Amino acid sequence: MRTAISPLVMRQPRSVRDALRMLRDDGPLTPMAGCTDLYVGLNFGTLGDRRFLDIWGLDELRGIEVRGDVLRLGALTTYAEIIRSADVRRRLPMLAAASREIGAVQIQNRGTIGGNIANGSPAGDALPVLAAADALVELRGIEWTRRVPFTDFYTGYRASVRRPDELITAVEFPRVAGRQWFRKVGTRAAQSISKVVMAAVRADRPRIAFGSVAPTVVRVRRTEDALAAGASVEEAQRVLQEEISPIDDIRSTVAYRREVAARLLAQFWSVTR
Amino acid sequence: MKRAQRPIAFTLNGKRVSLRVHPMTRLLDVLREECGLTGTKEGCGEGECGACTVLVDGQAVNSCLVPVAQVAGAKVVTIEGLKGRHPLQRAFAEHGGAQCGICTPGMIMAAAALGPRPTLGQVRTGLAGNICRCTGYEGIYRAIKKAESRSKKPEARRQETAPTIAPSKARTPNPESRIPKAGTQRAR
Numbered sequence: 322m323r324t325a326i327s328p329l330v331m332r333q334p335r336s337v338r339d340a341l342r343m344l345r346d347d348g349p350l351t352p353m354a355g356c357t358d359l360y361v362g363l364n365f366g367t368l369g370d371r372r373f374l375d376i377w378g379l380d381e382l383r384g385i386e387v388r389g390d391v392l393r394l395g396a397l398t399t400y401a402e403i404i405r406s407a408d409v410r411r412r413l414p415m416l417a418a419a420s421r422e423i424g425a426v427q428i429q430n431r432g433t434i435g436g437n438i439a440n441g442s443p444a445g446d447a448l449p450v451l452a453a454a455d456a457l458v459e460l461r462g463i464e465w466t467r468r469v470p471f472t473d474f475y476t477g478y479r480a481s482v483r484r485p486d487e488l489i490t491a492v493e494f495p496r497v498a499g500r501q502w503f504r505k506v507g508t509r510a511a512q513s514i515s516k517v518v519m520a521a522v523r524a525d526r527p528r529i530a531f532g533s534v535a536p537t538v539v540r541v542r543r544t545e546d547a548l549a550a551g552a553s554v555e556e557a558q559r560v561l562q563e564e565i566s567p568i569d570d571i572r573s574t575v576a577y578r579r580e581v582a583a584r585l586l587a588q589f590w591s592v593t594r
Numbered sequence: 595m596k597r598a599q600r601p602i603a604f605t606l607n608g609k610r611v612s613l614r615v616h617p618m619t620r621l622l623d624v625l626r627e628e629c630g631l632t633g634t635k636e637g638c639g640e641g642e643c644g645a646c647t648v649l650v651d652g653q654a655v656n657s658c659l660v661p662v663a664q665v666a667g668a669k670v671v672t673i674e675g676l677k678g679r680h681p682l683q684r685a686f687a688e689h690g691g692a693q694c695g696i697c698t699p700g701m702i703m704a705a706a707a708l709g710p711r712p713t714l715g716q717v718r719t720g721l722a723g724n725i726c727r728c729t730g731y732e733g734i735y736r737a738i739k740k741a742e743s744r745s746k747k748p749e750a751r752r753q754e755t756a757p758t759i760a761p762s763k764a765r766t767p768n769p770e771s772r773i774p775k776a777g778t779q780r781a782r
Binding site for chain 1: 616617618619620623639640641642644647653654655656658659660661663664704707719720722723724
């Protein structure tokens with residue numbers, strides 16, 4: 322491991338309230354939970370953060386529950402728990418599908434939905450699902466709780482509206498009407514990071530989100546509008562190209578990503594017809 | 595590790611251990627360097643290859659991605675915990691499941707985490723996070739299948755597969771920071 326451990330600081334709060342107090346009075350602290358990305362950064366020596374808040378033990382932030390029309394996942398809910406949940410499989414099958422393709426068993430046992438949101442990777446595989454489902458992110462500070470639409474959560478590449486003294490405590494999904502669809506394109510089903518990832522809902526007004534094609538996960542609302550207004554798939558694909566801004570990187574290229582995004586859109590539209 | 599650290603206690607292969615190490619030390623390094631258990635291998639160090647797979651409260655995890663503080667109060671089982679007598683270990687040796695050997699401890703631990711009588715599909719999914727560059731995987735899948743048929747009854751298989759662990763007497767100094775039990779899920 323390239324990062325020396327000894328200068329690092331880890332705080333271990335006993336409760337969410339304790340954690341929020343530490344964030345306010347003793348920050349900056351980077352919350353850590355499943356560590357599935359954090360230790361990759363430490364291993365490569367690319368992580369700048371040196372002070373951490375270990376929230377893995379805060380059971381208050383675990384669990385999946387249905388409250389009326391809302392499916393609520395505590396921030397520490399792991400992908401393995403999502404996959405096993407009958408409530409998620411019934412109400413949000415696209416989230417179960419996405420979770421099955423995140424890493425493999427070892428990662429699914431540790432990685433959390435809150436961590437996926439907080440990490441803010443444009444390639445985060447669960448994130449297009451949150452965007453397409455119009456999820457709300459619950460943020461708690463020492464004296465407040467607020468809910469932010471997931472589609473307003475990111476302000477730029479790995480930047481979000483979360484204040485340094487706030488924790489992501491849950492994500493809430495309203496009932497999703499329409500047929501759900503998820504597809505990840507990577508080098509293989511397990512372990513690989515997406516080249517392009519898409520989640521969508523087929524309804525009168527379709528809801529379509531992509532990952533790995535812009536600095537953040539994106540809802541492609543003009544493409545949705547076009548399809549809702551009866552445009553052909555070819556027309557919608559042209560609109561889509563204006564809404565995404567993929568880059569060349571170690572995993573893929575602009576040309577490949579544009580082509581695959583267009584084809585995924587067409588596939589979604591034909592299989593959910 | 596210069597400053598005095600609070601000891602971190604957990605159950606390792608059925609024995610209680612208590613260590614003064616930096617809480618962010620990787621579980622992998624604690625196992626290999628503090629506990630002398632070098633059966634757990636470091637492959638990639640980034641959660642891609644599965645060579646460092648161990649069981650924490652019965653669940654397969656990459657020990658290169660787990661800070662030791664997060665196993666306080668938990669039950670950790672490494673390849674050494676199978677004591678060389680596990681049916682999977684014999685089957686891997688007999689059926690070409692091991693060649694160079696680097697991936698083997700992780701493969702066996704990932705296989706040990708599977709439920710009784712896994713289907714080939716479950717084996718493929720359960721081992722998707724473990725990379726082998728020698729065997730082409732077929733020998734590994736064959737070994738897991740043979741280890742299965744070696745035990746006569748599903749009950750016997752279950753007992754042998756889930757490594758037997760003495761009940762933990764470990765108590766962390768801070769009960770709030772204890773790692774929750776594997777698979778806890780409160781769907782209300």
